[in-house]
Amino acid sequence: MSISIKQLFGRKPKSSSIAKQRLKLVITQDRLDVDDRVMTRLHHELAEVLAKYFEFSANSVKMNLKQEGNSYILVADFPYTKFHDLNVRQ
Amino acid sequence: MGKVIVVTSGKGGVGKTTSTANLGTALALLDKTVVVVDADVGLRNLDIVMGLESRIVYTSMDVIEKQCELSKALVRDRRVDGLMLLAASQKNNKDDIQPEQMKAICDKLRTTHDFVLIDSPAGIERGFSNASAGADEAIVVTTPDVSAIRDADRIIGLLQNARIEPINLVINRFSPQLVGNGSMMDQADVLDILNIDLIGIVPEDSEVITSTNRGIPLVYEDASAGAQAYMRIARRLTGQRIPIPDFEQKGLLNNIMNWFKKKK
Numbered sequence: 001m002s003i004s005i006k007q008l009f010g011r012k013p014k015s016s017s018i019a020k021q022r023l024k025l026v027i028t029q030d031r032l033d034v035d036d037r038v039m040t041r042l043h044h045e046l047a048e049v050l051a052k053y054f055e056f057s058a059n060s061v062k063m064n065l066k067q068e069g070n071s072y073i074l075v076a077d078f079p080y081t082k083f084h085d086l087n088v089r090q
Numbered sequence: 091m092g093k094v095i096v097v098t099s100g101k102g103g104v105g106k107t108t109s110t111a112n113l114g115t116a117l118a119l120l121d122k123t124v125v126v127v128d129a130d131v132g133l134r135n136l137d138i139v140m141g142l143e144s145r146i147v148y149t150s151m152d153v154i155e156k157q158c159e160l161s162k163a164l165v166r167d168r169r170v171d172g173l174m175l176l177a178a179s180q181k182n183n184k185d186d187i188q189p190e191q192m193k194a195i196c197d198k199l200r201t202t203h204d205f206v207l208i209d210s211p212a213g214i215e216r217g218f219s220n221a222s223a224g225a226d227e228a229i230v231v232t233t234p235d236v237s238a239i240r241d242a243d244r245i246i247g248l249l250q251n252a253r254i255e256p257i258n259l260v261i262n263r264f265s266p267q268l269v270g271n272g273s274m275m276d277q278a279d280v281l282d283i284l285n286i287d288l289i290g291i292v293p294e295d296s297e298v299i300t301s302t303n304r305g306i307p308l309v310y311e312d313a314s315a316g317a318q319a320y321m322r323i324a325r326r327l328t329g330q331r332i333p334i335p336d337f338e339q340k341g342l343l344n345n346i347m348n349w350f351k352k353k354k
């Protein structure tokens with residue numbers, strides 16, 4: 001059986017370690033939120049450009065950020081149903 | 091070509107203006123030519139913290155509106171060679187200036203001075219984009235508490251997106267005593283969370299407040315712990331390699347005292 005000194009004296013955990021723990025969690029979430037907003041914007045802007053060339057349904061689009069080692073890879077799937085003939089349109 | 095460094099933070103009141111005033115003065119004391127620029131349009135403070143408030147005639151707004159030449163708008167600090175202040179307009183607000191206009195000012199100042207330090211307003215809005223528009227590097231100031239660190243992380247993200255590099259951290263109002271008794275995060279904790287380079291730790295120092303009252307930056311009187319910390323940071327900015335002292339060691343006696351206090 002092991003009783004730590006902390007338990008023996010009935011001391012509360014240091015408030016600085018609680019602060020650090022809470023910060024780590026909240027900052028991870030903050031960073032994800034920011035990434036999320038950027039990805040949503042990118043998604044809209046990409047779709048806007050691609051819609052000039054392809055026809056696709058918005059809910060089939062998938063976008064993901066993958067980490068491989070030190071670099072990130074953006075993978076975007078825009079399954080299209082039709083390729084616009086730009087020559088005809090002009 | 092000089093360096094343009096923006097001094098910024100997410101949260102207000104953590105010591106950006108104090109740091110800009112002291113680092114600017116310290117660099118001038120180290121024989122560098124320096125301009126400190128107040129980018130806190132509408133809420134200017136750098137002039138009064140430096141004790142130059144009675145000598146402001148023109149502001150960056152006048153330069154932008156072509157009311158005066160940039161060189162004429164710079165106020166010379168007579169206490170040390172090579173230190174100038176460019177004040178912010180108090181009657182305008184942050185939206186009256188465009189980031190490109192700030193960048194143009196920085197680009198000019200960089201050709202004539204070794205260092206351009208920009209005192210940024212708090213926050214992530216327009217004031218931040220104006221202040222950082224012309225910057226090559228950044229100093230992020232934070233205090234070791236949860237809200238300041240959280241907001242610092244946000245600012246670091248924005249600086250990284252803007253490709254401003256390096257981003258160096260100053261931990262301000264550090265209290266060895268509070269770290270010693272476990273009530274304040276230490277430098278390792280802060281760096282573990284923010285994951286950027288530390289350029290210095292400035293202790294909590296009542297001399298900061300009295301020197302601000304007088305309008306005489308702390309670094310002119312080099313006895314205080316705060317002054318010494320700012321001088322060391324300034325030397326590091328000039329490329330000197332100076333170790334960051336371990337403030338916690340001094341806290342040992344305090345630790346013991348605090349332990350007894352807690353037992354009561």
Ligand SMILES: Nc1ncnc2c1ncn2[C@@H]1O[C@H](COP(=O)(O)OP(=O)(O)O)[C@@H](O)[C@H]1O
Binds near residue numbers: 264
């Ligand atoms: N190291 C320090 N020790 C004690 N007081 C400090 C220290 N740094 C800043 N202060 C005080 O904190 C307050 C806010 O500082 P200031 O530089 O104006 O912050 P900011 O520009 O980020 O809003 C001021 O009253 C200042 O005197």
Ligand SMILES: [Mg+2]
Binds near residue numbers: 108
């Ligand atoms: Mg300020």
